[in-house]
Amino acid sequence: MPLDERQRKLVALLLAGHTDASAAGRLGVSPRTVTNILRSLMDRLGVDNRFQLGVALGSRMRAPDRPDRPPRPVPIRGEMPEYGVPGPSARREAGA
Numbered sequence: 211m212p213l214d215e216r217q218r219k220l221v222a223l224l225l226a227g228h229t230d231a232s233a234a235g236r237l238g239v240s241p242r243t244v245t246n247i248l249r250s251l252m253d254r255l256g257v258d259n260r261f262q263l264g265v266a267l268g269s270r271m272r273a274p275d276r277p278d279r280p281p282r283p284v285p286i287r288g289e290m291p292e293y294g295v296p297g298p299s300a301r302r303e304a305g306a
Contacts, residue, residue, distance in 0.1 A: 213251075220247055221267060 213221065216237065223233040230248075234241045248263065255266045 217247060217251060220244060 219237060220233055223236055224230075228236065230244045231241045234244045237244070248260065251267070252258070252260075252263050255263065257263050257266050
């Protein structure tokens with residue numbers, strides 16, 4: 211499902227953390243127009259709310275897998291390997 215230029219820009223602004231109002235200002239449209247664009251996307255994708263819209267768009271816009279890079283390991287519950295420290299649940303279990 212291709213997005214037009216305005217839809218792509220709106221999605222990018224929302225992903226960057228803009229509110230509907232600030233995204234509208236950046237696009238030069240009214241907040242109501244932003245609502246209408248999002249509603250149109252929801253109708254096209256057959257979803258009922260913004261969360262579902264995000265999931266649907268995310269699955270369609272997902273970056274392709276990179277064969278030159280192995281998948282990142284999924285941390286075991288209680289571990290935070292990127293920081294080299296046990297996670298909060300592991301500290302709780304240890305009585306810290």
